Amino acid sequence: MDLLLVAGLWLDPSVWDDVVAGLAARGHRGIAVALPGQGDGRTDATLDDQRQAVLDAVDAADRPVVVGHSAAASLAWLAADARPSAVRATVLVGGFPSADGAAYADFFPLVEGAMPFPGWAAFEGPDSADLDEAARDALAARAIPVPGAVAQGVVRLADERRYDVPVVLVCPEFSPDDARAWVASGDVPELARARDVTYVDLPTGHWPMVSAPQVLVAALADVADGL
Template sequence: MDVLLIAGLWLDGSAWDDVASALRSLGHRPVPLTLPRSASATLDDQVAAVLTAVDATSGKPVVVGHSAACTLAWLAADARPDKISKVVLVGGFPASDGKPYADFFELRDGVMPFPGWEPFEGLDSADLDEEARRAFAAAAIPVPGGVATGVVRLTDERRFDVPVVVICPEFTPAQAEEWINAGDVPELARVKHLEFVDLDSGHWPMHTKPAELARLLASAAVDLP
């Protein structure tokens, strides 16, 4: 099974190296994506790159989105509902139609740099040691302003037919269900096949629990409705 891997803000495809290696050993074909990151790149550019990867597969891939990129994975399901076998969301939820993609932090000179670790203190980063934090910050790629502030457009209700797995790292499945039932994640409230899986890690399990994450992704790839 082809497994497309889309990392969240400030990361490129290399963030998945350890997960990809483990997925290969489990018999799958990982496709880590590095999205357009130039200062002039837009959300549409990144969506187009994801769809190009989807269209390049021979079958119906599993599309994995991490953190903010959960929205990119969901935009792919919206654009290719018949081409994707499952969407897996790791540590995040898709934005709704008309909402900005990821305008979470201040833009500087047209980009959104990594804001440092203060906003992520607590469960998000508890399993990252100082060396891992320094390496992450040093490698962080500023997010183009046209991506961060791009407006999400969802148009095809067949996306709700695509099965979804929510992998819950720094929050629990019970919390995720509570947020969805409270109306905080309206997109997932309408998904027909929705599953929650717990993962005991912080917000970046591809760095801290790659083998465990790979096993969950492999399970999602073979456990299709």
């Protein structure tokens, strides 16, 4: 099965290399999606550019599973909205889809038109507890400032058939019970309306493709095997 792997903020497609290899060993094709502004040198990329890159990958694949990490959960959801009959399922790793009209990822201040990695103080605790100092240094060194027109882009959703696309919420730094409570309380309105949501516990931090790629591979392959 084809699994499109969409990285979250600051990361280029190479962050998925170990996951792609692991999925191949399980008989699946992992395809790391190259997002404009994340590794190609572009500083003028927009959220629409990134959305189109994911849709192009969907159109080139065979009813893929779209895996969105962190903020890119919204990109996976945008793909389900635009291609509800072509996306087999969405897998959201450590992230939740933004609602229509919300900013994509306006989390930190822009510096010269882009949102740089803010440093590890912003991610102390469960997010980064499984990363040692060397891993933190390496991840920070590869971080690419997110173009402002991506971070501050507005999510637009239009097709309610997205709610029929199965969703698997992979819960790394939070528990499935935490996630269910957030959905039930109205904090995640898009998932509250989704008709088929499965919660998967993943005992890692926020970047499992870096800290525990084979654990993530097992979770993703199990999802694919069950579809």
